[in-house]
Amino acid sequence: MKRVYLDYNATAPLRPEAREAMIAAMDICGNPSSVHAEGRAAKALIERSRAVVAEAVGCKPQEVIFTSGATEAARVLANRPKGCDVFVQDTAHDALWSHLDLSNASDRPHGPGHTLAMGLANSETGVVTLPPEKVENQWPYGARRADWLLLDITQAVGRLPFSFAWSEADMAIMSAHKIGGPKGVGALILRQGVDIEPLAPGGGQEMGRRSGTENVIGIAGFAAAIQAASRELSDGTWERVEKLRNILEERLVESAKETIFVGKKERRLPNTSCFITPGWKGETQVMAMDLAGFAISAGSACSSGKVRASRVLTAMGFDEVEAASAIRVSLGPQTSEEEIMRFADTWLKQRERHRARTA
Known part of the structure; x- marks a missing residue:
């Protein structure tokens, strides 16, 4: 049976739309950082995909940074400013939990800023937790207040209505393969004006936030998958x-x-x-x-x-x-x-x- x-x-499972987009992208041979016609074609595909992902999650295209997945995107917590404490939701995914500063004792003087990291929807239980409003004086999970909010939207995208612009989040992380895209590609959504250290230093790709030649084929599949997922959410x-x-x-x-x-x-x-x-x-x-x-x-x-x-x-x-x-x-x-x-x-x-x- x-x-x-x-x-x-x-x-x-990989969506047919993603598979078709990836096969088409395989015919683009240029490096997206190259200035010749082949390179410009690869770069154009990335930028079209960036716009598609941005529309699906309710953010600006320039706020989308392509990564290898949500786990890499979560490294933004490791690159936080010195002295900035990270508070993590007790039911958050290990990709966030691994960045918890276990030295955050309640009687310890806190650094110059706080980051609250949490999941919008839990992968194990499916339970949805709405983020607190920043106007609150008392944040959950031990934080008295927070300057930055990071949301793990990996399980929520394509299944629940979500808009980054409305969420009050400063950062969000996601992976393509949860919505029928390819494995090994995802995104960090970074609110315009929030400054971070590069996830990976090097050649300065992805607006200087994540160096390394972009996964053009994977990014094309990601965009096709999230577009199809958005249609399902509305139908x-x-x-x-x-x-x-x-x-x-x-x-x-x-x-x-x-x-x-x-x-x-x-x-x-x-x-x-x-x-x-x-x-x-x-x-x-x-x-x-x-x-x-x-x-x-x-x-x-x-x-x-x-x-x-x-x-x-x-x-x-x-x-x-x-x-x-x-x-x-x-x-x-x-x-x-x-x-x-x-x-x-x-x-x-x-x-x-x-x-x-x-x-």
Whole structure:
């Protein structure tokens, strides 16, 4: 039987539009930094793509800096001014969490500026957290106030309405492969007027913010993917996906009364269901479902291979056993109701086998 892919939050299948754009870009041989006709053609493609990405996320083209992905874009935190403290949302992705200044004791005098880094939508649970307003005197996650706000919009782009211009963020990071673009390309959105050290010093590409010859082919695929994702956002595609997600949860809760659906009462991404069956390890579930023909996840793909309870779930108040017993099912526009029901039936059978073995 055909395998069912339910791990869109890890990566989305490459869109036909992105594939076509990348194939076309392969015929452009020039280096975008070259001044001859071939180089100008490559540069023009990058600038058209920059404008497309800017329109999709609600920013100015000159605020888009192409990178190898969101993780590289997050290095803007490492390049912060000396003495500038970084405060990170407790459920943020490791790409942000790794830049947390663990020396930020509450009684320590703070440096000249603060950066608050947070995710707009969590990759593991789908829970949406709106950024605080800068006029507030008390910021979350330990910051008394912040001069800069960085948003990880990787999971939100193309699935939730978002405008960088309206968000009050100073920086945002994203990856193309989450929206059906190629892997290895993404962007840092940097509000005009905010000055940073280069992510990579060198030849001065990307307006001096990220040196190195641009990934022309990947950037072309990125632009095509985000354009297609924007159309889906406006044509009701994700409302249909959300209905399928709800059908799945309703089917499971009928028989698995002990299963906890994380963030069910909160605003979530329309495609994401994270659920905990206490005592049944998430990794065991992932392997069993993989053998049965279903691709799912036990957490963030960037933490794969690490046998540990989810830091995100423990931060949300779940104990170690519960946090280690979670799986994530993330749907996409191509997911069908038949696939959802087949997954539910198979998972429930696997659950009964687990219960029988541990009885």
